[in-house]
Amino acid sequence: MDVSMTVNGRPASGKVEGRTLLVHFLRDDLHLTGTHVGCDTSQCGACVVHMDGRPVKACSVLAVEAEGAEILTIEGMANPDGSLSVIQQAFQDHHGLQCGFCTPGMVMSAAALLKDDPHPDERTIRDYLDGNICRCTGYHNIVKAILAASENASIAAQ
Structure with missing residues (x-):
């Protein structure tokens, strides 16, 4: 399946299986490894990202569910000049x-x-x-x- 979204203000797309979790799409396809996989059961919160302005646990969201969404990861939290938020x-x-x-x-x-x-x-x-x-x-x-x-x-x- 094709999936496309905006991640940290930039367009991102790729081919995923229907069962691909958002956390794995971010880490494996987009190489944004700041979002961590801690439990794969939605309990630890290490994978929290913002989807359309709301926090979600990326291990409980399918990548295809994020189609067209605005995703913000920890890599997108820094100031435009690269300094810490x-x-x-x-x-x-x-x-x-x-x-x-x-x-x-x-x-x-x-x-x-x-x-x-x-x-x-x-x-x-x-x-x-x-x-x-x-x-x-x-x-x-x-x-x-x-x-x-x-x-x-x-x-x-x-």
Whole structure:
């Protein structure tokens, strides 16, 4: 099957089997390996991307379901000059990562949260991240990073 979509602001297309997951199309066909496969069961959140402005777990979406969609991956989160986005910088500044495996999904989820709620409190952040698993941390620094990014929420939500 032919599939085409816009990924990180650029047209992307390819041939896929009907059962090809969006995460595998992004990683294997488009070589955008920042979106991670952590569980293949839609539980860990390492594969979160934005599809038409909403967060989705790319391991639970078929590539053909994204036909014509606007997809944003972690590779598209950086500023146009290549510098880190407000959210990415906050994760770096507040040590919101350790091994880094969950970080792309966490950043993508954080961006969606800040778009919907520019100034969330700690409880809201923790509830929102319920579908994202980090095996290295106690989430404290991740929450700190998102709170710090929310101070610049108008910039972070872009």
